[in-house]
Amino acid sequence: MSLYFPTLALDVVRRGSCSTEPLAILDNREQRHRVLLCNRSAEASGVRAGMSLPAALALEPALIIKSRRHQVEQTALTSLATWAHAYTPKLSIAGSDELLLEVAGSLRLFGGLRPLTQKIIDEIEHMGYGVGYAAAPTPQAASLLSRAPGESLVTQRDALLTTLSGLTLATLELDRKTATTLTALGLESLGDLLGLPRPELKSRIAPGLLNLLDRALGRRPDPRTLFKPPVRFRACLELPAPTANSQALLFGAHRLLKDMDAGLRVRNEGVAQLLMLMHHPRGRATQIRLGLVQPSRNAEHWQRVLRVRLEQLTLDQEVVALTLRGGAQSPLAEQADDLFGDTPEQLGTERVHLLERLQARLGDEAVKGIALVRDHRPERAWQMAIPGVSSETVSTGRRPLWLLREPRGLQHPKSQWRLQGPERIETGWWDGVDVSRDYFCAQTETGERFWIFRDRRSRTWFLHGVFA
Amino acid sequence: MQKAIEHLLQNPAIRQANFAPLGIRPGRSTGFAALDEVLPGAGWPIGSLTEILVDRQGIGELSLLMPALAAASEEQRWIAWVSPPHIPYGPALAAKGVDLARILLIHARPGPDTLWAVEQALASGTCSSVLSWLDDELDNRMLRRLQLAAESGQSTGFLFRPSDHVNLPSPAALRLGIETTSHGLVVKVLKCRGRSGATMMLDVDHDLVEPVFSHLGAGRGQTRQLQH
Numbered sequence: 001m002s003l004y005f006p007t008l009a010l011d012v013v014r015r016g017s018c019s020t021e022p023l024a025i026l027d028n029r030e031q032r033h034r035v036l037l038c039n040r041s042a043e044a045s046g047v048r049a050g051m052s053l054p055a056a057l058a059l060e061p062a063l064i065i066k067s068r069r070h071q072v073e074q075t076a077l078t079s080l081a082t083w084a085h086a087y088t089p090k091l092s093i094a095g096s097d098e099l100l101l102e103v104a105g106s107l108r109l110f111g112g113l114r115p116l117t118q119k120i121i122d123e124i125e126h127m128g129y130g131v132g133y134a135a136a137p138t139p140q141a142a143s144l145l146s147r148a149p150g151e152s153l154v155t156q157r158d159a160l161l162t163t164l165s166g167l168t169l170a171t172l173e174l175d176r177k178t179a180t181t182l183t184a185l186g187l188e189s190l191g192d193l194l195g196l197p198r199p200e201l202k203s204r205i206a207p208g209l210l211n212l213l214d215r216a217l218g219r220r221p222d223p224r225t226l227f228k229p230p231v232r233f234r235a236c237l238e239l240p241a242p243t244a245n246s247q248a249l250l251f252g253a254h255r256l257l258k259d260m261d262a263g264l265r266v267r268n269e270g271v272a273q274l275l276m277l278m279h280h281p282r283g284r285a286t287q288i289r290l291g292l293v294q295p296s297r298n299a300e301h302w303q304r305v306l307r308v309r310l311e312q313l314t315l316d317q318e319v320v321a322l323t324l325r326g327g328a329q330s331p332l333a334e335q336a337d338d339l340f341g342d343t344p345e346q347l348g349t350e351r352v353h354l355l356e357r358l359q360a361r362l363g364d365e366a367v368k369g370i371a372l373v374r375d376h377r378p379e380r381a382w383q384m385a386i387p388g389v390s391s392e393t394v395s396t397g398r399r400p401l402w403l404l405r406e407p408r409g410l411q412h413p414k415s416q417w418r419l420q421g422p423e424r425i426e427t428g429w430w431d432g433v434d435v436s437r438d439y440f441c442a443q444t445e446t447g448e449r450f451w452i453f454r455d456r457r458s459r460t461w462f463l464h465g466v467f468a
Numbered sequence: 469m470q471k472a473i474e475h476l477l478q479n480p481a482i483r484q485a486n487f488a489p490l491g492i493r494p495g496r497s498t499g500f501a502a503l504d505e506v507l508p509g510a511g512w513p514i515g516s517l518t519e520i521l522v523d524r525q526g527i528g529e530l531s532l533l534m535p536a537l538a539a540a541s542e543e544q545r546w547i548a549w550v551s552p553p554h555i556p557y558g559p560a561l562a563a564k565g566v567d568l569a570r571i572l573l574i575h576a577r578p579g580p581d582t583l584w585a586v587e588q589a590l591a592s593g594t595c596s597s598v599l600s601w602l603d604d605e606l607d608n609r610m611l612r613r614l615q616l617a618a619e620s621g622q623s624t625g626f627l628f629r630p631s632d633h634v635n636l637p638s639p640a641a642l643r644l645g646i647e648t649t650s651h652g653l654v655v656k657v658l659k660c661r662g663r664s665g666a667t668m669m670l671d672v673d674h675d676l677v678e679p680v681f682s683h684l685g686a687g688r689g690q691t692r693q694l695q696h
Binding site: 348350351353354355357358361362365366367368369370371372378381382384387388389390391393394395396399400401402403404405444446447448449450465466467468 | 524525526527528529530531534544545546552553554555556557558559560561562563564567568569571572573574575576581584585588589592593594595648649
């Protein structure tokens with residue numbers, strides 16, 4: 001199967017924003033700037049591919065102009081290839097705008113060629129890419145057919161010759177000289193070309209062309225280099241217009257997070273760290289490091305964590321592009337994708353998500369649980385712990401619900417106070433923090449009850465807790 | 469039409485929210501019969517804010533919540549404490565039957581961070597109860613936001629506030645004033661849906677409930693209660 005991305009140069013920019021302002025991508029290979037691709041709203045103003053820049057601007061003064069960035073396109077194609085791994089482990093990147101998938105082995109799993117194709121195309125369009133596609137018994141034939149209008153899903157080798165014969169010569173994307181030669185000979189379709197005597201075609205017209213046609217028809221082997229997904233996720237996105245607006249940045253980031261989600265889904269892996277780089281027109285990129293308690297690939301979840309951080313951030317420069325880098329990947333526990341399930345495990349994940357959101361804004365130390373410790377000293381009978389840990393029950397005497405962070409010095413208790421006690425606590429000689437105290441429950445004349453103690457060595461009184 | 473709806477509701481794919489009659493949903497039992505009796509949902513309202521107006525510490529203001537928090541420990545949800553004034557003491561909580569594995573301590577700087585944390589916890593749906601000690605930072609607009617958060621997260625939000633807020637309007641479903649006498653904790657229902665004005669004395673430390681004290685400034689409230 002071939003997936004051909006004719007508008008990749010435009011899509012990598014367009015998918016970064018939800019706005020539909022007129023946008024054009026310039027071809028920067030040639031000296032003179034010409035429009036390579038443009039979006040619908042630019043087309044509506046009359047802008048067309050191949051038009052010179054001044055002409056395009058004359059038609060649409062508000063046109064946003066971007067130079068083509070091959071690096072960004074390659075990264076996008078790599079992340080598409082990583083995503084496509086979900087459908088087949090045998091795939092390759094062809095040229096700068098095409099993926100070739102060997103899907104024969106995946107047909108049964110996805111219920112046949114048509115459902116599989118539908119699913120693949122839907123997902124690609126959802127990711128914001130325009131795609132041409134075709135399926136054929138040979139990769140070269142699929143590649144040619146994907147460039148032709150209409151849908152071709154050819155499964156029989158016998159049908160290949162007929163189907164290919166109907167293609168126009170334009171699908172071959174020939175250089176201008178060869179194309180002119182062929183047209184001069186009165187050739188219009190691949191069928192005309194295939195009707196020529198082989199030696200003639202090989203020696204006189206285009207030597208490479210025969211090879212290509214042979215591969216398309218399966219007369220010649222066509223080995224391809226298999227794509228290996230990168231070990232760590234990395235993707236970037238250029239924004240159509242510079243912005244410091246957190247909503248616009250979140251929209252772009254969400255695209256990248258979805259790409260990551262799709263890529264990690266294949267191996268059911270997640271990451272616990274992400275680095276988001278926000279590139280400015282000049283100077284160093286602003287970095288946001290995100291961390292989770294548990295690895296996740298869920299784009300919505302990462303988005304929530306990112307939102308919290310973005311809202312705190314004040315950007316003093318506008319952002320022109322985003323890069324997302326994933327940390328080490330680790331396998332995720334098996335879990336259903338059901339968002340609405342309220343099984344305990346599902347709620348468990350949600351509970352962790354709350355912790356992560358809180359930690360993202362307040363810091364790791366700000367969110368804690370409580371655990372009991374077997375120690376007679378009241379201040380050491382508990383400790384901060386990871387939220388959710390269970391404690392062994394330790395029975396003690398009567399204890400107050402509030403413990404003061406530090407015992408507070410106290411005048412001698414008033415005579416009106418009613419004291420109950422003492423409970424003597426004398427321990428800790430082994431670690432040097434020994435205590436020797438007599439604790440009392442004291443009720444004041446106005447009804448408050450406190451937990452106080454007398455230090456037996458200094459004979460001074462302290463307030464240590466409140467019976468709240 | 470009615471028949472069609474009934475037929476539709478029998479479809480197992482359709483889940484019905486439980487609406488208690490008269491639009492009052494059952495609350496979370498306070499564990500004190502006398503208090504449950506006067507509260508509209510027979511307990512702390514779920515999906516709503518409860519304001520506890522109290523000026524002094526050490527009168528049993530937390531003990532009042534302990535039976536409900538112990539019961540809430542059965543849920544697979546957090547019991548969140550946002551910026552408490554002191555350390556919630558583990559051994560005492562455990563002795564009251566609260567499962568420490570449910571406790572979530574959140575320390576945020578006073579001001580926007582604390583408000584944000586309370587809102588997040590209430591709205592997340594993963595906290596059965598949220599305890600907070602907000603004071604000056606709470607205006608009516610913010611209270612409404614918290615009330616909405618509690619609704620969306622089906623959480624019971626307890627706000628401890630000084631009693632001088634008593635005359636300010638509040639969207640909280642329930643407002644209690646608590647005071648102490650030498651006999652025990654006096655709980656006054658200042659506002660709740662349906663009725664208000666009841667006053668009672670609770671011995672929160674021994675889970676012993678005493679009947680409503682009519683002489684404790686409850687005269688007017690009692691009358692109002694009868695009118696309903």
